[in-house]
Amino acid sequence: MLRVEHVDAGYGDVQVLWDVSFHVAENEFVVLVGANGAGKSTIMRTISSMVPISGGQVLFQGQRLDRVAPYRIVEHGIAHVPEARQLFPEMTVAENLELGSLKGGAKTQRKQTMEWVFELFPRLRERRKQLAGTMSGGEQQMCAIARGLMSKPKLIMFDEPSLGLSPLLTQEIFRLALKIHKEGITILMVEQNVKQTLGICDRAYVLENGKIVLEGKGKELLENEQVKQAFLGI
Amino acid sequence: MEMFIQTLVAGILIGGVYALIGIGMTLIMGVMRIINLAHGQLMMVAMYITFVLYQFLNIDPYFALLVAPPALFLIGAAIQRYLLNPLIKIESIIPENQVLMTVGIGIVLTETIRFMFSSDYKSVKTSYSTATFNIGAISWNVPMVVAFILAVVLTASLFFFLLKTDVGKSVRATAQNKDAAMIMGINAEWITQLTYGLGAAMAAAGGTLLLPIYYLFPDVGGPFTLKAFIITILGGLGSAVGAIMGGLVLGVAESLGATYISMALKDAIGMVIFLLVLVFLPGGLKQLTKV
């Protein structure tokens, strides 16, 4: 479904990604792990076309994304739930959700989709008139995920959804991610909670200094010595 | 007492038009984070369009409301697209180079108009320019009342647009988080053109509404850029509600100053308020209204 092939990318003169290749098949749950500054967010931003690539290509359902304008990516069926939520703080929860469904079919089915996300996140229904910036971190993360779902994506990308959340809320977010996955949405997730995410995902990649260094089934990587040493502190 | 109320009424009426002009600048400030220092000059161009329509085609200034603001919308959108947006892509030692560009645009507009119309004072003297009616002992100037009402209607329409439509929400979203807006599928560059166009159109509407009562000359823009700037600061950079309050405060203060202090010091009053706000209420009225 998504193929990232030999991608080089960076900011200005600084190259961050080096010959990165990976793929996500339809209905897969793929996780990307790596240390701080490894380039995980940059990968997501290249898929979203927010960071231009200097080599290689990004393909989604056979179409090249790397030459598409960033605001067009959502029309291809990709939702990006960015790092640190990036909500519209001075707008209500409902308005944030509406802004997730500006295009095409998502727009015409806005009401139904909103019902669906309210069922996934009952908390948001209660808070729908509240300004997004005044909600708790956990609520904001739910709002960010819900806003991504409002575009009725085929692929949803989560960038560190557990950032700043308590272990309990983190569990809750992962449980919801699995639920979303069960509804037939493909997931690409970046996470620091390596142990938990490797446990629930189908496949995972390990990124180190902008290069993919390991790939495998989640449970296999949990047993991998390198992973154990680098991320699990064993 | 009567004179006080009369002064207050005049101040509120003109304040409504100031608010309209100020909201235009505030909108641009909110989305692009720049002070549009060509704002009054764009208003001036709209006034000349209204003047030409009246002088040569005998079109009433109120009818010109259907012409001048749309024309300025297009001019504004083109300015954003061809003159301001290209600057964002250039890394510069001066991050404010867009603001400097608006200063340049203002000068070019003023001098172009001077070249076409000379520096002479012009005016549009309609049959109703000096018409008044009385309620009790207070006299109301008809074109000012009309200007105020239309300014309120236009402001309300803008609020409806910003609060209730998808495109309006996209404008606010872009102002609050541009990257997230793009992820949502919002063409941020297009939004900046729309916003600058709308801001220019608001200024244009204000200018057209003022024309039946004001004299017109190429340098009329500068003082209005300053007024809009004061209103934007007064309102708390980027707050539309604050800008309405700011416009009314400025209108009333000028009016009171002209009556009780000196007509000649009218414009200085605005600067005094400006300084007082910066010193005592640096966040503007937004600090009080919270929106």
Ligand SMILES: Nc1ncnc2c1ncn2[C@@H]1O[C@H](COP(=O)(O)OP(=O)(O)OP(=O)(O)O)[C@@H](O)[C@H]1O
């Ligand atoms: N806008 C930017 N301009 C310049 N350099 C950047 C920019 N964003 C990220 N970088 C650099 O690119 C590298 C990778 O950053 P990235 O955000 O992709 O890391 P990450 O793996 O997501 O880290 P984290 O786990 O901390 O979120 C870092 O060295 C960072 O400093």
Ligand SMILES: [Mg+2]
């Ligand atoms: Mg990151």
